[in-house]
Amino acid sequence: MEKEVIQGMKIETQAVHAGDRKRDPNAPGAFIPVTTPIYTAASFVYQSAAKLDRVLGREEEGYCYARYDNPTNAALEELMTALEGGHGALACSSGMTAIHIGLLAALMDRRKVILSASAIYGATTSLLTKILEPLGIEVHFMDSCNLDEVRQKIADTRPGCVLIETISNPLLRVGAMDRIAELTRAAGAALLVDNTFATPLLVRPLELGANLSVHSATKFLSGHGDVLGGVIIGDQEHAERIRTMSRTLAPTLGPFEAYLTMRGIKTFALRVERQCANACRVASWLGSHPRVSRVHYLADPNHPDAAVIRRLLPNGLYGAIVTFELKDARKEDVLAFMDRLKLVVCATSLGDVHSLLLYPAISSHRDIAPKQRERMGIHDGLVRFCAGIEALDDIIGDIDQALSGNR
Numbered sequence: 001m002e003k004e005v006i007q008g009m010k011i012e013t014q015a016v017h018a019g020d021r022k023r024d025p026n027a028p029g030a031f032i033p034v035t036t037p038i039y040t041a042a043s044f045v046y047q048s049a050a051k052l053d054r055v056l057g058r059e060e061e062g063y064c065y066a067r068y069d070n071p072t073n074a075a076l077e078e079l080m081t082a083l084e085g086g087h088g089a090l091a092c093s094s095g096m097t098a099i100h101i102g103l104l105a106a107l108m109d110r111r112k113v114i115l116s117a118s119a120i121y122g123a124t125t126s127l128l129t130k131i132l133e134p135l136g137i138e139v140h141f142m143d144s145c146n147l148d149e150v151r152q153k154i155a156d157t158r159p160g161c162v163l164i165e166t167i168s169n170p171l172l173r174v175g176a177m178d179r180i181a182e183l184t185r186a187a188g189a190a191l192l193v194d195n196t197f198a199t200p201l202l203v204r205p206l207e208l209g210a211n212l213s214v215h216s217a218t219k220f221l222s223g224h225g226d227v228l229g230g231v232i233i234g235d236q237e238h239a240e241r242i243r244t245m246s247r248t249l250a251p252t253l254g255p256f257e258a259y260l261t262m263r264g265i266k267t268f269a270l271r272v273e274r275q276c277a278n279a280c281r282v283a284s285w286l287g288s289h290p291r292v293s294r295v296h297y298l299a300d301p302n303h304p305d306a307a308v309i310r311r312l313l314p315n316g317l318y319g320a321i322v323t324f325e326l327k328d329a330r331k332e333d334v335l336a337f338m339d340r341l342k343l344v345v346c347a348t349s350l351g352d353v354h355s356l357l358l359y360p361a362i363s364s365h366r367d368i369a370p371k372q373r374e375r376m377g378i379h380d381g382l383v384r385f386c387a388g389i390e391a392l393d394d395i396i397g398d399i400d401q402a403l404s405g406n407r
């Protein structure tokens with residue numbers, strides 16, 4: 001659909017239409033597929049060599065080589081650009097690739113210093129400390145939910161790039177992205193936000209002042225547990241840069257995965273709304289369960305970041321993830337609880353149509369020493385639940401029967 005038509009429409013509408021049914025001005029009257037097909041061609045030809053010359057020289061729009069661009073990926077990129085309100089996007093082979101490319105794009109002409117939130121996805125921490133730092137990039141960490149600390153660290157470290165996640169894992173903390181964006185901009189740095197947990201239905205980082213927003217498309221965007229993918233969306237400066245960089249670095253998502261991701265996104269708003277509603281009810285039910293000692297959920301009025309959450313997430317959707325602690329549970333109690341779950345799938349992902357449960361101590365936070373984990377508030381009894389779209393009663397029934405065994 002034409003960009004101008006879709007531009008002012010709501011995100012639910014954009015999710016269904018953006019990127020599809022592109023008209024080819026060179027082939028008026030030709031049929032137009034209602035949804036974008038999978039283009040597997042590695043290269044593209046034209047009627048004239050002169051046209052190929054113009055496309056290769058980027059004087060004219062078109063496709064010449066799949067590492068540079070591909071119509072299936074381009075459709076997904078246009079869709080994500082619309083959903084996140086960006087200038088352009090790049091579909092990548094995984095969320096980690098998207099983060100890597102985003103960091104390189106942010107640092108390209110800035111000080112090679114990254115200031116990152118400390119509570120970020122484990123593999124992102126590894127990318128920073130085990131790959132980028134040994135390559136000579138300075139890396140610093142901060143508590144991104146403490147604005148005074150953010151201000152001080154920006155002044156002390158003078159970063160080229162600030163990296164945060166919209167909602168932290170697994171304790172679901174939310175930093176003041178809009179204020180962090182102001183501080184980052186004033187320091188001449190670029191703000192890169194991992195928006196995987198929130199999705200553009202809850203938060204649109206570029207509208208809050210971020211320069212780059214990244215997703216693991218493996219999660220809510222594709223939503224069916226059958227794709228590994230990522231996407232990075234940028235403002236004008238960074239969108240152009242990631243497009244140019246991608247021609248050489250080739251982080252390219254395969255066209256089949258691009259197709260599946262786009263297919264998933266058409267229903268993402270419906271799915272995420274339902275998942276948020278299920279999560280909200282599960283969180284309040286868990287709150288009064290005798291076998292549960294603590295529940296972390298964004299709708300909680302006593303959440304430590306409640307004021308920021310109200311400001312950044314104004315539409316009453318508080319995410320699909322609920323983190324909770326099994327009362328007095330040691331590792332073997334949690335493993336037994338997981339074994340008793342019959343419906344909820346115990347796997348290391350989130351955002352799928354099926355409910356998922358993850359045990360941070362043996363997965364995402366496995367490599368962190370137990371004492372350090374405790375200090376971070378990630379106790380041995382803590383599990384992360386991500387609501388699917390199943391009937392609420394069935395989800396609650398399953399968790400209830402599994403908790404009942406914990407006596």
Ligand SMILES: Cc1ncc(COP(=O)(O)O)c(C=O)c1O
Binds near residue numbers: 096
């Ligand atoms: C917040 C977050 N960012 C990035 C990633 C990495 O995504 P992928 O596994 O698609 O590379 C994950 C994966 O779980 C994640 O949870």
